[in-house]
Amino acid sequence: MTTAIGELPYFTVVALLAIGLYIILVKKNLIKIAMGITLMEAGANLFLITLAFNSGDRLSAPVFTSQILGGTEATYSLPTPHALTLTSIVIGVATTALLLAFVMQAYKKHKVTSTDEFRRLRG
Amino acid sequence: MTFYDHLIEQAPAMVVAIPLLFAFATPLWFKLSVKFGKLWALLGVLATTVLMYILAWEILSEGGEVTTYLFGAEDSQLPLLGGNAVRISFAVDGMSAFMGLIMVTVSLAAVLYSFGFVKKYTGNDKFFTLLLLVLAANIGMVFTGDLFNLFVWFEVSSIALCGLTVFRSERGEAFEGAAKYLIYSTVAGLILLFSIGLLYGQYGHLNIKFLSEAIGGNAELLMVDKVALGLMMTVFALKAGAVPMHMATPDAYSEAPAPVTAIFVTASQAGLYAMFRSVFTLYGSNIDLTIDLLHAAGWIVIILGVLSMFVGVTMALVQKDIKRLMAYHAISQTGYMLLGVGVGMAVYATGGFDEFGRTAMTGGIFHIFNHALYKGLLFLTAGAIIYKAGTRDLNRMGGLGRDMKLTALFFIIGALAISGIPPMNGFASKFLIYESVFQFNPVIGAIAMLVSLLTLASFVKVFYSAFMGPRMKGMARGEVPASMLMGMAVLAGIILVFSFAPSLVVRSLVDPAVNALTGDGGTTSTSLTLFTGQGAWNAVVFMGAMISAAIIAVLIRVFFGKKGMTPKGEGKKPYLFGNPTEIDGKPIVIPGSNVYWGFTKALDRYYRPVEKLHSGIVNEYVFWFVSTMVLAILVMMAWV
Incomplete structure (x- = not known):
């Protein structure tokens, strides 16, 4: 990376994934688990987007270069990861909506929001 | 080219496109009448089955060589140049065709079965729509030649199966099973996406063939290769339902309607396929390096x-x-x-x-x-x-x-x-x-x-x-x-x-x-x-x-056996736990749970902790997944 923000996006990716995973592993509230999943999604999407911004001649089909912005080095932004990220966002919306719908219905039937009580199926 | 040649050429795409088209057209036919809708769904599965059989016949009779299908190209058979991820491709070989055959056959039986099974429920249109969608997703998962595409089909299959799991929406437990499966598979899916990102960042390819060549072209194994393989293997093992990442599987399987559970089995096998594919194909191009x-x-x-x-x-x-x-x-x-x-x-x-x-x-x-x-x-x-x-x-x-x-x-x-x-x-x-x-x-x-x-x-x-x-x-x-x-x-x-x-x-x-x-x-x-x-x-x-x-045996019985071997006296009485007074004229019923009571009691020291581990708490489910993933990566690092 030869941008002003340097490696910061990668650290953000790791932080988002870690916080999301922490929430899913520790928090008992089902809505919070859905939030954790959304955070992990954001981490994965940011990772893909960050990968798109690359330098060197290894990659083809550049959409945008920093030279246009007055930069000196040829940095490319690849279109593919953007397409991947869009797809992944759409999938994320679907899973989050479905999960929230399930949690809502489970609450309607059994009046539970905690994973400790959300276990009629076990053993 | 004859019609048959065209059919064969387009078959890899059609086998996925037909169930997709039929899936989303199904509700329209249900608007007309329930019978038409069901017949439409059956027609969709039948068409897919026939086409899949023809395709499998062509591929398997040539020994299972890989056939690629390039989406959006002038000629779908064009070789993929340079491995740019811009085009999505299908790569169908012996293993894919084998899996595809299984998927269509079980789906056909499940759809036939569903005709009578769903009669007493409402929402038949959504049921058949999702059933066809799962079929398309499963076939897509085994046909794809592109890692990101694999992730997409993985998610489509999970979402559609979760939707089907709550078909009997009067049961609260159905929502619980589906939610657990969805949390599990979504976390796994995101980890999969992350590992695909790792490989893409390193090699700039998403196409499995080119990625495999790029990994094989390295002088030595990179850290990112090992981590990506460890992540991917664990994710696909979760989809396949391997212990200890099986926790949500019985929940979802038991709550889903029976025909859906049959399809669940094939979906989990698509996970197995993806695991074998990622190990053998992705990491097998340069065996000296990756052995x-x-x-x-x-x-x-x-x-x-x-x-x-x-x-x-x-x-x-x-x-x-x-x-x-x-x-x-x-x-x-x-x-x-x-x-x-x-x-x-x-x-x-x-x-x-x-x-x-x-x-x-x-x-x-x-x-x-x-x-x-x-x-x-x-x-x-x-x-x-x-x-x-x-x-x-x-x-x-x-x-x-x-x-x-x-x-x-x-x-x-x-x-x-x-x-x-x-x-x-x-x-x-x-x-x-x-x-x-x-x-x-x-x-x-x-x-x-x-x-x-x-x-x-x-x-x-x-x-x-x-x-x-x-x-x-x-x-x-x-x-x-x-x-x-x-x-x-x-x-x-x-x-x-x-x-x-x-x-x-x-x-x-x-x-x-x-x-x-x-x-x-x-x-x-x-x-x-x-x-x-x-x-x-x-x-x-x-x-x-x-x-x-x-x-x-029958001859011996006829010629040498004693006639009239019916029990008499005490031998006629049923004997239950040595206590004849239990009988008092009623038919004796031993409940299913008691059949192996002695066996399970003897293994109490095994059963008590293991049953406790199946706690039903979704946080613990995810914990098992994450710890298996970490262990798998550590084993690979220590070994290689």
Whole structure:
């Protein structure tokens, strides 16, 4: 990376994934688990987007270069990861909506929001 | 070009496009009439099935060579230049075609079965729409030649299956099972996306073929290769339902309607496929570089397999919910496939591979085929039992065999096949696994045989509880609707036919699949007998011997036996726990849970902690997944 923000996006990716995973592993509230999943999604999407911004001649089909912005080095932004990220966002919306719908219905039937009580199926 | 050539050329795309088109057009036909809608869905599955069979025939008759299909190109057969990820491609080889055949066959039986099964529910249009969507997603997952595309199909399959799981929305538990499965598979899916990102960031490819060449082109294995493989393997093991990442599987399987559960089985096998594909194809292009990694991966898969076999079957033995019991068996049988292919991986490219590794792999992949058929059949019979019994509790059902003679027959076929009783097809694949795994490690071979025994034991319990004994209160009379019987008959018929020609399946379906994965050119013998290198199996000879033995036994009975051997006096009385006063004129019923009471009581020290681990808390489920993932990566780092 030869941008002003340097490696910061990668650290953000790791932080988002870690916080999301922490929430899913520790928090008992089902809505919070859905939030954790959304955070992990954001981490994965940011990772893909960050990968798109690359330098060197290894990659083809550049959409945008920093030279246009007055930069000196040829940095490319690849279109593919953007397409991947869009797809992944759409999938994320679907899973989050479905999960929230399930949690809502489970609450309607059994009046539970905690994973400790959300276990009629076990053993 | 003739029409047939065009058809073959476009078939890889059409096999996915047709169920998608039919899926989203289904609600429109349901607006017209329910009957039209159902027929439309059946037509969609039939068209997919026919096309898939034609495609598989073309691919397998050429030995399973890979056929690529390039989306959006002037000519779909153009070679993919430079591996740019701009175009999505399908790559169909022997293994993909093999999996595709399984998916369409089970889906066809499930749709037929659903005709009668969903009659008493509302929302049939959504049911059939999602059923076709799952079919498209599963086929897409095994056909894709592109890692990101694999992720997309993975998610489509999970979302659609979760939607189907809550079909019986009057049950709160259905939402619980679906939510757990969704949390599990979404977390896994995101990890998969992350690992795909890792590989893409390193190599700039998403296409599996180019990625594989790029990994093989390295001078030495990079850290990112190991991490990505560890992440991907664990994710696909979760999709396949391997212990200890199986926790949500019984929840979702038991709550989903029976035909959906049958399709769930094929979806989990798509996970197996993706795991084998990522290990063999993605990391197999330069075997000198990756041989240690493959061996480490093999041992991880073997350990997951042995755990799945054992924990799955022991947990099944103590279940009293019929579908939950069968779900645990599905986990246990997945262990055989993991074990077989894992042994192949662990000795890949060494002398042991030719000696027994290939046989183990053949057995593992053959077991995928057999498992989809008999497990699909068993889940369908479980659905039929619940349909008539009105309960899933084995303790509260009984006497169904009086009316449901055909269902009982189908159940016996499935139960014998899953337990690996000769001459059923389950025996043929397990035989290959026993013989080869025993050479690899005798202890694991012995565990594999023990698990089969316990499988038989728990199906005896189900048969006894559901079909035998006096008719319990609340059991409906009569046999299930004809369409449900038809769905079961399709699978039972295929099982019976292939039980007597196992080497035919191995030669024409399994060998091309194994060759596609390993790049090995081997085949098995051309006769009807299956050779393992140590022993041989021929179902026809076996049945001939059994029938002649039975005839001799009958002859001995007729000529030398004593007449009128009916019990008299004390021998007539039923004997129960040594206490004759329990009887007092009523029919004796031993509830299903009590059948193996002594056995489970003796194993209390095993059962108590293991049952406690299946706590039902979703946080712990995810914890198991994350810890397995970390362990897998650590093993790979330490090994290589």
